[in-house]
């Protein structure tokens with residue numbers, strides 16, 4: 001059994017990973033921000049057989065509990081200020097960037113200076129790396145070798161991935177998961193899609209034709225586990241299901257699932273989204289078709305390749 005150090009272990013993905021790893025008997029050490037609250041629900045319940053331990057770090061001060069690095073066999077680096085939680089003011093953008101870059105740099109510095117037995121590291125990144133689909137008929141899906149887009153999210157993802165890259169030079173097997181929109185019963189994007197449905201409204205954003213590249217939380221957990229445990233994993237992978245869907249398809253499928261026929265489809269014009277969300281509206285209006293072929297070539301089998309089953313499993 002392994003000891004897995006998880007940064008961002010209190011978040012949506014981190015909690016699901018902690019629960020899965022502890023159920024299998026692995027020990028998880030969750031890195032908590034100093035002054036943060038210990039979330040006892042991480043890994044609790046779900047027939048966990050191994051304990052969750054907590055260590056502290058302070059990214060701004062550049063400090064981290066040495067014992068956590070010394071005891072870990074594997075690291076999963078998820079930490080980062082939530083991209084969708086607040087409007088993107090200049091201050092928030094700095095927080096989104098710094099929380100990813102400075103934390104990655106701190107982990108690398110700690111691994112280089114504290115004696116350890118870490119074998120492999122998996123880091124989060126996002127499909128925000130890619131820009132919008134090219135405006136041509138049947139655009140090719142984005143693949144891992146495509147360049148980072150030159151907008152805020154593209155440059156943030158680039159800096160985020162660069163920050164963790166020194167792990168390779170330290171002899172650690174490094175995988176980076178460029179993650180699509182995570183569909184989970186416990187929050188994230190799906191919770192936002194569900195809100196208007198409580199009032200019988202299926203809100204299609206703008207034309208609804210924009211493509212959403214998504215991944216079910218259970219598949220993402222399995223991917224992180226493969227990335228840390230399977231020696232065949234190394235490098236960058238698009239963590240998206242093989243069948244992306246349009247915003248309209250996702251919204252209407254969810255509406256039918258939750259409300260049968262008792263809903264009204266409602267298009268929210270793009271300019272309203274721009275007013276409400278500011279620059280962040282780019283992300284909900286952008287069409288981004290991302291390929292999962294590299295994972296398929298690696299032999300990864302998605303439990304939720306299609307949106308219908310994924311929504312049923314949320």
Ligand SMILES: NC(=O)c1ccc[n+]([C@@H]2O[C@H](COP(=O)([O-])OP(=O)(O)OC[C@H]3O[C@@H](n4cnc5c(N)ncnc54)[C@H](OP(=O)(O)O)[C@@H]3O)[C@@H](O)[C@H]2O)c1
Nearest residue numbers: 008010011012013078079080081082099124126179181182
């Ligand atoms: N969910 C998605 O749809 C999605 C899609 C693409 C990529 N990702 C990426 O995957 C990772 C995990 O996603 P998630 O949905 O689990 O995110 P999440 O729920 O927002 O959790 C993020 C975690 O990062 C920590 N964090 C927040 N601000 C921080 C800061 N300033 N410094 C250090 N740590 C900080 C939080 O810890 P505290 O408890 O201390 O606040 C939390 O545990 C994130 O990096 C996210 O950007 C997620």
